[in-house]
Every structure is written in C-alpha cells, then in structure tokens.
Amino acid sequence: MDYKWKIISKTINKKDKNWLTYVLAKNRGLYSKKQLDEFLCPNLNQILNLKLTNTSKAVNRIIKAIKNQEKIIVYSDYDADGICGSAIVWETLYDLGADIIPYVPDRIKEGYGLYTPTIKKLAFNGINLIITVDHGISAVDQISEANKLGVDVIVTDHHVKPKILPKASAIVHSTNVAGAGVAWRFCYDFVKEYKPTYTKQLINKLELAAIATIADLVPLIGENRAIVKIGLEKLQKTKRPGLVSLLRATSIKGLINSYDIGHIIAPRINAMGRIKHGIDALRLICAKKQSQADSLASLLSKTNVKRQDLTTTTITSALEKVDKSQLIGVIADSSWHEGIIGLVASRLVEFHYKPMVVISVGQKISKGSARSIPGFNIIEAIRQSSELLVDAGGHPMAAGFTIKSIYIEAxxxxxxxxxxxxxxxxxxxxxxxxxxxxxxxxxxxxxxxxIKTFEPFGVANPSPIFLTKSMTVEDLRGVGNNSQHLKLQLNGINAIGFNLGEKRYNLRPGYSVDIVFTLEEDNYNNNNKIQINIKDLRLSNTKLSN
Structure with missing residues (x-):
C-alpha cells in the first residue's frame, strides 16, 4: 500500500532550543503556555471539570436504595471498558453499604447490553435497581420492560445518543470519555455527596479507568489524558491483586505505558468476553486473594492465546471474501465467531484502507461489527439502514449491530x-x-x-512520526518469520521496519534513503539505545506528496 507523506509543520525555526516542543505542541493545537502546561502536566481537576447528565437524580436514587436496603445490580458490558467501569461502580457502592452484585451477560446467549429475559429473571429475584455501565443509551424496549416489572434503571454510558432515548430513572452520559470514565466520574459525585472520606480510595481506582480509556480507543486529550496519566501512575505501584497477577503474567518490564495497556493488558481482559465469559475478567479485577488472582490471570492469558489463533484463522478466511469494488466492504460467514469479528474488521481496514463490516451469520439473527477510516462516521452510516436492523450502537470509528440474516444483502x-x-x-x-x-x-x-514528555500516546495524540532524508544504509537484512521484517543500520543507528521485509530487495549498503519513522528505546539485552521504527521508506530524491 502506497502512503502519502504529509508534513504538518514545514517551516521550523531551530534557533530556539525548545523548537521541537513548540512543533509538537502546535501540531496538537496547543498554542498557549497554559494549554501546553495542562497537556504536559494533567491533573485531577481536568477530570472533575467533566459534566455528566442527570447525576443528581442518579445519586439520589442510589442513596434511597442503600437506605431502603434495595437489591442493586451493576449490569456490565463484557469488554475491558465495561469490566473496568463495572468494577469501579460495584466496589464503590459495595464498600459504602449497598446491597449490590455485578452481572456480566454472556455474549453469545444474551448479546450486547440489556437483555429482556435477563431483566425478567432479575426482577423475579427481587432486584429493585439496575445500573448499566458502558451501555443502555439505546435500550428503549428493554428499559420499558424493566419499568413494567417495577425495576428502576440508571444508565451510565458514553455511546452516541440515538434519536429516541429510553425512559430510565436517570441517564448519566457523556461522549467525551470512555464508559469507565463516565462510571468513575459519576462515582466521584456520589462519594462527594454520600461519603467524602472515601475519595482517596476512589482516586486509586483511576488505574482501572486508565486501562478502559486506552482499551476503548477514545481520544487521549483533555480529561481522558488526565485519567490515563494519573491512572498509569497509580498502576505503577498498584496493590490490587488482580492487576499484580496480570502484570506478572505478561512480558511487561519497567514502567507501564499506553502501548502495554493497549496491546498486552486489555486484550487479555477482552479475550474472556470475546470467546468465553467476561465474568472471570471481572473476578480477576476485583479479586482479594493473590492466589485466586494468579489462577484467573493464567486463565485470561491462555484464553487470549486461543483468541489470537481464532482471529488469525478468521482473517485469512475473511481476506478471500472482500469485494474490492465496494466502498464499504461488507462480508459475512456463518463460521466466524461473533466475539472476534471486530478485531477482524480492524485488520481488514489495515489491509484495504476502507471501512469494513464483518458479520457473523446466524440462522435467523446475525451480529455485525464495523470499523472505519478517519473522516467517515460508521455508526451514522449504519443507522441509515435502521429499518433493517434489530439494534445498533457505537462511535464514528467503530460500531456494532444486530440484523436479521435475511436482510444482510439489502x-x-x-x-x-x-x-x-x-x-x-x-x-x-x-x-x-x-x-x-x-x-x-x-x-x-x-x-x-x-518526545516522552508528550506521553501517554494514543488516539488524537499519536506517537510523533518524523521524516529524515538522505540516511545512509550501512547494513540490512530480513528478520522474523519468512524475513517479513526489515532490519537496518542507518548512520550508525539501529532501525527496524515491521512488515517491510520486501523492501530489502530494492536496497543495498551505501544507498541513501528517506525514512518516515518514530523514535523508541531499544531495550533488547539492556541495550538502552535509541532505535528507529521505520513506517515507510523511499530511495532519496523520490518525489514527496504534499
């Protein structure tokens, strides 16, 4: 795939010793010293400045439930955002005297969000109040049924609001943060009203909100950046048995960063909800005993390996089905596990660079997952076909839906x-x-x-990519399976180009190349040297796209 190289800052004044700081700041829309200081040193107030809807109504309803000893359910989503957010809500309210238990639905049997037969079962068992985490904003029919059964519902969610909202007791909502961000911010308001002395314990739970925020790929600016920055600081010294075990079960060494969360920690949490049951991920997060946590962390790691294998097999199958003539690739198969179709859609976007919809076909009902490219709102596009759908929800870049199988072609x-x-x-x-x-x-x-001062990196604050021209190739070779990666020595500096192995056929020692890259530490064998991570390269004097 040929990429355009677009330079954001073409004119640079290198006379100022802080020139690179100013370039990175300006490219992120940080024009004043105050904006830059808040970005580089985010604080708790940035999170507390976030305003949610209907918090007073929700706080009062929960206080009433605690005083009347009503039975409460925290109804979770099964992904890392939902699991971490539900842990925050459940632990907080349980510690403050609520009669509350968490509930994680089975992805296959119950599907995403509130499930009417489950609501009926909970009502039969005496549940008076349901608090959703990371879902519920579109659950019009399900919440209507809960109301008929005498069960109140408080929705906490961050997904895009549909045209018709459910008639819940309160809808606590913001699209600015992840579901766990909404959950934590709401708990802060509750704690402030009900028991301010619990605030310190709640702030420690930002480690969970940080994991969720990175996992859910929300923009790492403003309050999200503050959640992640503070949360990562908490995570470095965590005493939570579940996180201690999970970190121990991985290859993470040294300081934990956003990459570690997004590519190592979160996938293990997500794996349970994808192909097994998310309740074990929640049990790990909330575990009190280290021995129990160790056992659950091992289960999550093993399940993630199975998830990886299943994803790889499905991607191979899916690639053969993509119709290149479609602007939005829509592919469907009855053999694909609905728990991993979102991952498959993401990889297909990487291969074809266009929005992709992957559907796991059922006998009557099918599940779809979509991923998009910058500039195209995929949930808006899906909702244009609302008359064909059972339900749909999501964000501009990622969405999911349920559809009757007979309507897939339409x-x-x-x-x-x-x-x-x-x-x-x-x-x-x-x-x-x-x-x-x-x-x-x-x-x-x-x-x-x-560059490190601009961490944590993620959506809306990517790891800085640079261009350097006329680098001399001193050594090169292919590495990895089938030499799929490119290893270079450029001007005395080690460089690696993942999945660029084929480019070695056009290179020789002594050639001059222009490279697009990120800078990173090479900690292999405790080298402690810098390494160039090449994203793309061309022989020098090749025309540059504007």
Missing part, C-alpha cells in the same frame, strides 16, 4: 449506496501525518526524552 447494498454519496477520494488515500523533518543529527537520546 444492508450491504444500502450502506454502499450511502457511501457513494459520502466517501471521498481523499478519505480513501492512506497517509502518514508527519510532525516535521528532522536532520540526521536530531535523532538522539535528547530528542527521545523530549
């Missing part, structure tokens, strides 16, 4: 007709957004240390 035609009117050629052109051009002498440890 859905594919309708969403692609919508795409014909809305997707532009510019959207379909993959590109690297490059911060600026660095001279070869700028590639050093000082630059790397400066």
């Amino acid at each position: 859905f594919s035609k309708k969403i692609n007709a919508y795409a014909q009117k809305t997707i532009t050629e510019e959207m379909l052109a993959p590109s690297f957004n490059i911060e600026c051009q660095l001279d070869p002498q700028d590639i050093n440890k000082q630059t790397l240390e400066l």
